[in-house]
Amino acid sequence: MAEFSAPFDGSPIATQSQWSRMARRWGLDGVHADDPGATALKVTGNGTGNVSLAIGEAFVNGFYYKNDATKSIPITANTGSATRIDTVVLRASMSTKTVRAYYRTGGTSAPTLAADENGDYEMPLAQCTVAAGSSVVTATNVADRRWFTDRGAVPSVPGGRRPSLKGQLLVEGTNLYVGDGAGWQWLASQGVADGTYIPQWSAGTTNFHWGTLATNIGRYQVHGRRVDLTIHVVPTANPPAYTDPIQVALPPGFPADPSLRGLFKWSYTSTGSQGSGLGIGMIQPDVSATKIASLRYAIPTGSSASTTHSLTTNTPWDIQTGSILTIDGTYWTA
Structure with missing residues (x-):
């Protein structure tokens, strides 16, 4: 040829x-x-x-x-x-x-x-x-039934945007905008469509795991500076009875914004007769920007009051094989 x-x-x-x-x-x-x-x-x-x-x-x-x-x-x-x-x-x-x-x-x-x-x-x-x-x-x-041809996305620098054209895409840094004829509307930012990692668990300064064959997966999406995160654990072994709060690492490379305290919801279901529970997970910047520092739950203390406590490997449940722990939420990166 x-x-x-x-x-x-x-x-x-x-x-x-x-x-x-x-x-x-x-x-x-x-x-x-x-x-x-x-x-x-x-x-x-x-x-x-x-x-x-x-x-x-x-x-x-x-x-x-x-x-x-x-x-x-x-x-x-x-x-x-x-x-x-x-x-x-x-x-x-x-x-x-x-x-x-x-x-x-x-x-x-x-x-x-x-x-x-x-x-x-x-x-x-x-x-x-x-x-x-x-x-x-x-x-x-x-x-x-008209087909339309596109103009493609045009690059821009902050403070130097051209007049808005309806339907026109504009790229500024890692942000994507669409024109409506009057201005430029934010459409999307650079991120990660879908990522997974193996979360590292700890209690105080001690790392631990949930068993050699445990299900231990974190799945996340990044939208600009916002991270959507789900962590799912099914233990195949009963970890030691640590008294320090359970902590879990965030996705590598996406630390939390130290000026904000991210919150997550978590749920636990026991395979035994210990029941189940719900609570809040917290990223505490003064403790670590790369971990969910504690998983908190409330215990009633009276007719209208309650106190909160940190979840540990044996309190209030003795976490064991077949139980399910799920953490789900959103946080902002640095």
């Missing part, structure tokens, strides 16, 4: 096929419009024997098309006994060397679009429903 590259002096783009192949790499086929609500190349019906094509511009199979005045396109009469579904298309034709709008008749379903990149290639603009024995299309019988 011969190699080809262009355009260079002495190696130009010499054929329309070469141009089409090159131009298709620049962007997607579609109508140029700020948003789908724009009227660019929109097809409308008014109950006559024609549909109207609005002014606008498009790319079709790598070729440029412009309609600079409202164009009437004749409807093919439906002489059959069933409702017919037709399509208005833009057709790029290698043989006629043009891009033009055409009305294509279908049947009980819309016609199949031509998709020969080296022959005829069609892009839909509208779908028209024509009643049996009719040759007219009303406004309600036209469904918009």
